[in-house]
Amino acid sequence: MATHGAARRRTISALTRREAFRRPGFAMSATTGKVWDAGRLSDDDRKAFEADRDGAGITYTVLSWATPIAWVTTDGTVRVPDTYYSRTTSTHQGLCRTYL
Numbered sequence: 001m002a003t004h005g006a007a008r009r010r011t012i013s014a015l016t017r018r019e020a021f022r023r024p025g026f027a028m029s030a031t032t033g034k035v036w037d038a039g040r041l042s043d044d045d046r047k048a049f050e051a052d053r054d055g056a057g058i059t060y061t062v063l064s065w066a067t068p069i070a071w072v073t074t075d076g077t078v079r080v081p082d083t084y085y086s087r088t089t090s091t092h093q094g095l096c097r098t099y100l
Helices: 005-017 043-054 087-099
Strands: 021-023 028-032 058-064 067-073
Touching (some): 005 021, 043 058, 043 067, 058 087
């Protein structure tokens, strides 16, 4: 997992600007617009994600592997669920908490 160096800097820059990106070796990606698959979100987190997606709307979604781990709603609210998945995903969640 490339959590340092140039890949980390590019990821931080994309998160800060809320730009879409894909880091295959980093197992992390982000997209603008809606994401339909809630991946491995817990039931409560899935409900919150779907409510935001189907309600006010989501403008930016960050995924670790294929699970949304952070999202930004149209009103600017940033949500990063506290659910633990793996060491890698915890690192991704930390980046989201810091740079979104």
